[in-house]
Amino acid sequence: MEKTSTGKHAQPGHKDGDRTISLIEDLYARSKKNVLILNPDYLDDDKLPEGERTEVLKEIFNRRIRERQLKRIAQHLTSILDGGQPPAALVYGPTGSGKTVSLLHLLSSFQKVCQARNVPFRYFYVDLTSPKTYFGALNKVALALDGSTRRYRKGIPIEYMQERIAEAASQHPGTLCLLIDEADNIRPNPDAFLTFLGKTLPRKTSCRLVLIMLTNRLDWEKALDPRILSFLKKTDFIFEPYDALDLYEILKLRVEKALDTNKVEEGALRKIAAYASRETGDARKAVELLVKAAKVAEDTTGRLTQREVDTAAETLEVDKTEELIRALAAQQRLVLIACYVALRRGRSKVSTGQVYEVYNELCRSQRVKPLTERRVSDMISFLDLYGLINAPMVSRGRYGQTREIASSLRSEIVERLLQGVDE
């Protein structure tokens, strides 16, 4: 076997088959030229090794993002250094506002400070994003505390679990901090879990316990038993969503780490930040958009400009609506299809009655029991609400009042929606 993939360009017209070889070389060279993502790991938090991750975090916080919140929480914790015990903390903030990240960063820094001053302090992270039951939550806590990976089997009495947790907690001298992510995620009886953490556990264990709970629901504490609130004696912290400036900084850092910086225009970043802050202020969403835009750029010009951002935002939009459509109930989708079939046949506007006729036909051809016009009319207003159609009410005087249903989707989506539907 001869090695053909040298770094140099193959000279054309060398041997038979060189055409193909040079074609491949050519394509390869071109894709090399457009390469923009140098280090994809930095665009995906899960893929980053632990050490790198904390490095990145440090840099983020060095840029004075979330400084106010960090300061407040740090202040809240300082009494630990004097051997005090701060009350439980409740941290509110929407998804992607950096609650978890900030707290992890802060606690690890705090731990270092404690180490330097010989104050015994440890923290544990309990992630309740997935599990839901009281038992599952206890399990997570137990796992975090005793460090092993084994799951406690089901069927073990809950008292035993509590016993184990208390035991493990007692192993740690000094202050023990539990960081509970998505603390509102316990389904049947969140009260029991919190009662245990806030009331039972501190009594059973020798160490001082500090609870920090994260949630994205502002009304969470209203759903709680007031008695729990009283013995938690909690302090509130609020993380408001990132604004465009914060997002811009975060994005810039990512770009420096992951992309070829001189192929990225500043305006593009500003645009992404603006998009994301207008939508939700979710940093993850912003990075997601950045990744998408970078990929678009790689496939086309190799530069990341505002245009690439726009197309990326567009495709993201399309993905979102298609996902929405896929998630619709069967009947709702039928009505939606009926709307667009009717629109295709008739003019740019159709009435409820027309849609209902088409819908009936569709039902007959698909052997589905049709619903009443009343119901369909409700669904039309539902679809309107979700922006899948445009259906304002108009009065046509003598000819009654109806909804004037018009399209509000891109033709490509409609095309895909109507695939497999005849006429």
Add this chain to the structure above:
DNA sequence: CATCCACAGGAAAACGCGGTTG
């Protein structure tokens, strides 16, 4: 001005379905 179209949308009854009880 009254009329009347072609629906909207409220209210209540009926249905369907999983879960519980005697």
Add this chain to the structure above:
DNA sequence: CAACCGCGTTTTCCTGTGGATG
């Protein structure tokens, strides 16, 4: 196992609506 219940969905029935039309 039937009877019953709770709850969301669907049907039935109904009243209301705004302006072109006669």
